[in-house]
Amino acid sequence: MTTIIIIPYRNREKHLEYFLSNSVPLLKEHMENVKVVIVEQVEGKPFNRGKLLNVVFNEYKHECKYIITHDVDINPKKKAIVELYKKEVEENEFMGILTSKCDTLAPIFKTSIGNIFQINGFPNDIWGWGVEDKAIQNRVEFYKFEKTTNILNPNDKVGKDDEKFQMYFKSFNDVNDRDRSNEAYNYHVHYGVWQNEEDDFKMKLIRNNGLDSLKYNLWKKEIIEKDIVEKIIVEI
Numbered sequence: 001m002t003t004i005i006i007i008p009y010r011n012r013e014k015h016l017e018y019f020l021s022n023s024v025p026l027l028k029e030h031m032e033n034v035k036v037v038i039v040e041q042v043e044g045k046p047f048n049r050g051k052l053l054n055v056v057f058n059e060y061k062h063e064c065k066y067i068i069t070h071d072v073d074i075n076p077k078k079k080a081i082v083e084l085y086k087k088e089v090e091e092n093e094f095m096g097i098l099t100s101k102c103d104t105l106a107p108i109f110k111t112s113i114g115n116i117f118q119i120n121g122f123p124n125d126i127w128g129w130g131v132e133d134k135a136i137q138n139r140v141e142f143y144k145f146e147k148t149t150n151i152l153n154p155n156d157k158v159g160k161d162d163e164k165f166q167m168y169f170k171s172f173n174d175v176n177d178r179d180r181s182n183e184a185y186n187y188h189v190h191y192g193v194w195q196n197e198e199d200d201f202k203m204k205l206i207r208n209n210g211l212d213s214l215k216y217n218l219w220k221k222e223i224i225e226k227d228i229v230e231k232i233i234v235e236i
């Protein structure tokens with residue numbers, strides 16, 4: 001069965017070029033039955049990472065056993081691929097491949113597609129910057145899945161000498177259009193309020209906002225590299 005690595009994307013051309021040139025060859029060399037799916041959001045609304053991930057979960061649900069969430073500016077080295085990306089996850093596990101000291105499941109985790117649908121994916125309404133990683137962790141914990149983390153260092157950054165990952169952000173001048181203006185609102189709704197509510201409220205929030213209520217328009221689907229990289233362009 002295929003493992004699909006999902007990259008939500010917009011306006012990061014140089015990051016994507018680097019990933020395709022450097023990370024994809026390593027993935028091909030060291031992983032079997034793997035596919036990279038780039039999901040690009042069209043212009044017109046703030047970036048929505050969680051909803052873009054949901055789109056791929058839905059579009060490829062019959063083509064994969066495992067999914068790996070990813071960011072375009074993080075590039076795994078051989079050690080990460082062999083020791084983490086290829087690692088089998090338990091039936092009830094969300095495995096953090098690269099996670100934050102802020103106690104979230106981001107930016108890279110691996111689990112089965114069945115587990116994703118059981119928790120109803122990400123909320124669809126987190127526009128702009130932040131909190132989708134905390135919201136998905138809330139859902140994982142609510143359903144009592146096993147959760148593992150892999151925090152690189154206390155500074156919460158991928159260093160230039162890290163043995164497993166390479167990260168580019170300041171070196172490339174692509175537009176980062178993840179508007180931060182909604183960050184406080186997102187935090188309040190999907191974390192602050194969540195912490196103080198009863199289980200019935202949490203269950204209602206999960207079931208009413210996620211894969212079950214997902215709406216989008218698929219504009220285009222194209223093959224970037226046969227059998228390994230596909231790109232879909234969506235309006236969300």
